[in-house]
Amino acid sequence: MADEDTYPGWTAVSDLVALRDRMRLFTSERDWSGFHDPKSVLLALVGEVGELAELFQWLPAADAAKIGQAEPLHTRAGEEMSDVLLYLVLLADVLDIDLAAAANAKLTQAARRYPAPSAPSGLPTAPRQPG
Amino acid sequence: MADEDTYPGWTAVSDLVALRDRMRLFTSERDWSGFHDPKSVLLALVGEVGELAELFQWLPAADAAKIGQAEPLHTRAGEEMSDVLLYLVLLADVLDIDLAAAANAKLTQAARRYPAPSAPSGLPTAPRQPG
Amino acid sequence: MADEDTYPGWTAVSDLVALRDRMRLFTSERDWSGFHDPKSVLLALVGEVGELAELFQWLPAADAAKIGQAEPLHTRAGEEMSDVLLYLVLLADVLDIDLAAAANAKLTQAARRYPAPSAPSGLPTAPRQPG
Amino acid sequence: MADEDTYPGWTAVSDLVALRDRMRLFTSERDWSGFHDPKSVLLALVGEVGELAELFQWLPAADAAKIGQAEPLHTRAGEEMSDVLLYLVLLADVLDIDLAAAANAKLTQAARRYPAPSAPSGLPTAPRQPG
Numbered sequence: 398m399a400d401e402d403t404y405p406g407w408t409a410v411s412d413l414v415a416l417r418d419r420m421r422l423f424t425s426e427r428d429w430s431g432f433h434d435p436k437s438v439l440l441a442l443v444g445e446v447g448e449l450a451e452l453f454q455w456l457p458a459a460d461a462a463k464i465g466q467a468e469p470l471h472t473r474a475g476e477e478m479s480d481v482l483l484y485l486v487l488l489a490d491v492l493d494i495d496l497a498a499a500a501n502a503k504l505t506q507a508a509r510r511y512p513a514p515s516a517p518s519g520l521p522t523a524p525r526q527p528g
Numbered sequence: 529m530a531d532e533d534t535y536p537g538w539t540a541v542s543d544l545v546a547l548r549d550r551m552r553l554f555t556s557e558r559d560w561s562g563f564h565d566p567k568s569v570l571l572a573l574v575g576e577v578g579e580l581a582e583l584f585q586w587l588p589a590a591d592a593a594k595i596g597q598a599e600p601l602h603t604r605a606g607e608e609m610s611d612v613l614l615y616l617v618l619l620a621d622v623l624d625i626d627l628a629a630a631a632n633a634k635l636t637q638a639a640r641r642y643p644a645p646s647a648p649s650g651l652p653t654a655p656r657q658p659g
Numbered sequence: 660m661a662d663e664d665t666y667p668g669w670t671a672v673s674d675l676v677a678l679r680d681r682m683r684l685f686t687s688e689r690d691w692s693g694f695h696d697p698k699s700v701l702l703a704l705v706g707e708v709g710e711l712a713e714l715f716q717w718l719p720a721a722d723a724a725k726i727g728q729a730e731p732l733h734t735r736a737g738e739e740m741s742d743v744l745l746y747l748v749l750l751a752d753v754l755d756i757d758l759a760a761a762a763n764a765k766l767t768q769a770a771r772r773y774p775a776p777s778a779p780s781g782l783p784t785a786p787r788q789p790g
Numbered sequence: 791m792a793d794e795d796t797y798p799g800w801t802a803v804s805d806l807v808a809l810r811d812r813m814r815l816f817t818s819e820r821d822w823s824g825f826h827d828p829k830s831v832l833l834a835l836v837g838e839v840g841e842l843a844e845l846f847q848w849l850p851a852a853d854a855a856k857i858g859q860a861e862p863l864h865t866r867a868g869e870e871m872s873d874v875l876l877y878l879v880l881l882a883d884v885l886d887i888d889l890a891a892a893a894n895a896k897l898t899q900a901a902r903r904y905p906a907p908s909a910p911s912g913l914p915t916a917p918r919q920p921g
Contacts, residue, residue, distance in 0.1 A: 412542040412628035419635050426644035432848050435584050435592040436698050440847035442612075443705050446577055447840010453566050454833035455825050458720035461566040465623040475625045478616060479634035481573075482627060485612055492596040494606045496613060497543040503610035504550050513557035563717050567829050571716035574836050578709010585702035586694050589851035673805040674890040681897050688906035697846050697854040704874075708839055715828050723828040727885040737887045741896035743835075743878055744889060747871060754858040756868045758875060759805035765872035766812050775819035 413497045416486045424487070438488045445480035452477060544628045547617045555618070569619045576611035583608060675759045678748045686749070700750045707742035714739060806890045809879045817880070831881045838873035845870060 424430050452474055453461055465474055489496040555561050583605055584592055596605050620627040686692050714736055718726055727736055751758040817823050845867055846854055858867055882889040 410542045412544040412631075414543075416628070416631055416635070419632070423635060423639060423644075427642060434589050434851075435596050436587070436589050436702060436851065437847055439581055439584055439702060439705075440698060440843040443577060443581070443701075444840045444844035444847060446574060447837045447843065450570055450574070450833040450840065451837035453570055454830055454837060456567070458565050458567050458827075458829065462622055465566050471623065471625065474623055475620075475627075475630035476634055478620055478625060478627060479631040481616055482613075482631045483635065485609060485616070486631075489606075489609055491593055492602065492605055494602065494609060496606075496609060497547070499606035500547055500610040500613045500617075501550070503607055504547070504554060504614065508554060511558060513554075565720075567720065567833060568716055570836075571712040571829060571832060574832075575709045575713035575716060578706045578712065581702040581709065582706035585699055585706060589696075589698065673803045674807075675805045678890070678893055678897070681894070685897060685901060685906075689904060696851050697858050698849070698851050701843055701846055705839060705843070708836060712832055712836070715832055718829070720827050720829050724884055727828050733885065733887065736885055737882075737889075737892035738896055740878060740882055740887060740889060741893040744875075744893045745897065747874055747878070751868075751871055753855055754864065754867055756864065756871060758868075758871060759809070761868035762805075762809055762872040762875045763812070765869055766809070766816060766876065770816060773820060775816075 411497060413486060416483065417490050417496075420483060420487050420490065433487060433491055435488060435491055438484055438491060442481060442484035442488065445477055445484060449474065449477040449481060542628060544617060547614065548621050548627075551614060551618050551621065564618060564622055566619060566622055569615055569622060573612060573615035573619065576608055576615060580605065580608040580612060673759055675748060678745065679752050679758075682745060682749050682752065695749060695753055697750060697753055700746055700753060704743060704746035704750065707739060707746060711736065711739040711743060804890060806879060809876065810883050810889075813876060813880050814883065826880060826884055828881060828884055831877055831884060835874060835877035835881065838870055838877060842867065842870040842874060 424433065452470060453465070456464055464470055486496065488494075489499075555564065583601060584596070587595055595601055617627065619625075620630075686695065714732060715723055715727070726732055748758065750756075751761075817826065845863060846858070849857055857863055879889065881887075882892075
């Protein structure tokens with residue numbers, strides 16, 4: 398089986414680890430780690446969720462996807478969702494949580510809890526991860 | 529360079545793309561896509577942020593990281609953060625947003641907005657992405 | 660004019676002040692005031708907003724009001740909204756904010772910011788408060 | 791006992807009803823009621839909670855109350871809390887919920903659920919309401 402030991406030069410693709418590493422560098426270069434207790438990061442995340450909500454609050458529900466796929470909302474939504482993601486990645490780092498592993502486990506759990514009657518081949522399986 | 533064409537059977541996928549694909553499959557197998565307008569997904573994300581907040585609300589701020597790194601909170605926090613992440617990934621998919629690209633762009637922007645006086649080598653750069 | 664000095668034994672209290680006073684008593688009887696720093700109360704409020712969001716997240720937007728006016732959602736929504744209100748009242752007390760006065764001032768401000776073209780008689784005015 | 795029937799000219803003191811009535815007038819003068827489905831109002835409330843969270847997110851937990859009682863944070867916090875309250879009052883109106891009654895009932899419920907061991911006189915009771 399292909400794995401990173403077998404194929405030198407290959408790098409496991411993890412956006413979440415890459416973002417975590419950038420956040421770590423960003424934080425340490427600014428000496429901001431003292432601010433990053435869990436409750437503070439959580440409130441920062443709540444702030445960004447609020448900004449995201451403001452973008453969509455008064456849109457007609459049925460048209461929101463279409464409007465959100467067009468500019469200028471598309472870029473704005475991407476920015477606010479990025480902020481939410483970055484604080485989530487930061488919080489996971491502060492708590493020493495492997496976010497990708499946790500999310501895959503949660504999806505497997507959800508698939509068991511809500512069985513798909515029509516699924517031809519049982520539970521959804523995660524695309525094979527390298528390593 | 530190693531790439532997916534070279535090693536048949538192997539597909540390099542980033543973890544955010546992998547989660548998106550699992551969410552797509554999960555949704556389509558249950559025929560739930562009709563529920564996934566942006567405002568509904570946003571409210572679901574708010575619900576999960578609320579559950580995450582409840583885990584930390586009464587902890588002393590100074591001890592919250594240590595307590596959150598230990599069980600049982602570590603697993604619980606990972607589950608709620610996963611739910612937040614999965615709804616964020618779903619919302620990005622509904623809006624046709626490349627979350628990893630958007631988050632990297634946002635971090636580059638943040639690094640310009642808040643220059644790091646002591647940074648020896650300028651802006652943090654994203655780890656090289658394969659593919 | 661009737662006022663509280665005229666009728667001994669009778670104390671006119673606004674409902675927000677009454678809720679504040681009940682929260683104070685509730686807190687002091689349980690010796691919980693040590694938990695009520697603003698960031699903790701804010702996270703508790705976020706938790707309750709999350710529970711409220713969960714009640715409505717998957718409802719069709721157009722039917723949500725009708726469904727929410729009927730049981731069992733009506734009672735459940737009232738409970739979660741009460742929790743949000745109570746934490747808001749508690750936070751105001753911790754910060755020494757007169758919530759009724761602040762909200763009336765904010766509404767007056769909003770009325771100036773968004774003039775009503777058709778308003779026959781200018782800004783809405785608050786009903787006269789007794790006392 | 792004093793009640794409003796006994797003392798003509800006396801007006802029951804309800805800040806929440808007064809705010810509801812101002813919100814109704816504000817909404818109708820601008821012809822905005824079409825926007826006020828529950829999910830939209832909920833997202834607006836989330837947006838305001840986010841703005842409130844942003845005011846406190848990086849403050850040291852132990853000093854947040856003191857800082858929040860001083861300007862300029864005191865006024866800013868009052869404004870954001872007012873916005874949260876006004877959307878809560880609006881949502882209650884849309885759902886035909888008596889927020890004061892619901893909150894008092896919820897507090898009575900909470901007092902039963904978390905008995906106060908040291909309470910000399912049992913459950914906290916609401917200050918007597920006129921009417």
